[in-house]
Amino acid sequence: MAGNPQQQQQKQQQNQLPRQRSLSRPSAAGPLSDFRCEWCQSSVSKSISGFLCHHCEEVLRTPYPACSQCGELLNNNERRCQHCQQTPPAFDYTHIFLPYQTPVSHWLRQAKDRRRYEWLLRLGHWMAHHPPAAITQVDALVYVPSDWRKRLWRGFNPARIICEQLASRHHKPILHQALRRRGSTPQRGQHRASRLQQARQQFDSGQQSLHGMHLLLIDDVLTTGATADAVATLLKQQGAAIVGVWALARTPPPGMTMPLALHGCGLPESQA
Template structure:
């Protein structure tokens, strides 16, 4: 408990330092390397922010990209997930995918603060109707190696900026089988086996489930079902990034980029 409180305090201090430093001095845009005096994100120029946040048609329930005028994808029409809606801030492709891999695979904690701060500046329209936040728990092996849970770091950033409580013990993770590279059905099966209810009193709450990357929605489906079993009436998903379906990349204009050539 003492260690957890210490980590929470450290996270809060680091988040506050990042927010305070955003507009203190000029910086170079992380994508085009242009010198910038201020911006919404604090690490990108306005032009790059606009390009990366270009709107795209997506399913209102799961956030998957659509190539039609329908509001919901075929998956959600035929087998609706347990969560009620999805808010995906960015598409999961370069350079966003590169920055998140830096955070998760190379323990570059500062990238979560940068991206989380930018995400927090664009809250959902119904944020005032949300009672509390929850987050997808990491497996203990990944927490041990990284030293943090990416979804929790982002959740704490969002909660601090929007003055929302966090439900910390509503979800438990029983396993940590890697899902990267797995197909949709395999992910669904694994997700149902890996998570368990925390037995919290969530009666009638409107919860916003925070995650870093939403791929098939299997994890969000399994965890949202557990939150509703504990009494939550509405569960939305607020993800930093959404993976495009296979073979359907989001068109991204060519742009000067500070990424290594292999990652751009």
């Protein structure tokens, strides 16, 4: 005698449950050894980032001499670069998380050029665990606004995604209306002076009262610092007393080679 059709359907669903669980991703509470490092493919253990092994985290986070004001990577032990000594930018200090080189450059291009949103979440989570020393004195965070055309194509602003993760971990408010963007002009290949002139034409003040505030400007990649300089000028015009910059990555100066160990997945330079 045939059973109730509803009971037969429930029994079939129960029989499928073990197979569905076996295909699912390990739970967040599971051991990190269940995951593989995105760079060297070894087991992830003692990891802060959650997607790299501890050794790869240390390799990518190797400290390099950098300008205390603009974060430019230096070939010497000077405290400030020549640009900041001759023409100081409007921002007061810079905290760079990683050099913009393989594989970091590859991951960021995956996020920005191929709309791989998950890379911003991964990198932002890792970045949040390495704040600048002045984080406790910071009153609020501000992110660099993106052009509406790029935001429409990507579906997100990379700087805002990172900023929201940092604000959440360090319990800081975000000033969404402190800056406005007029438009966008491609800056790749442009010199520092040209970038600065273009950047000053691309942003407007939000006309907010920022009197005496210590602000931290968040961006994904710092190249020459021209955008940060233009934006910091607008923030100080609104009354900000101190403006720091916290960027995910900093582009090395032209001709400077980064002594990164030959290690990991070995991404070709065409993907960097």
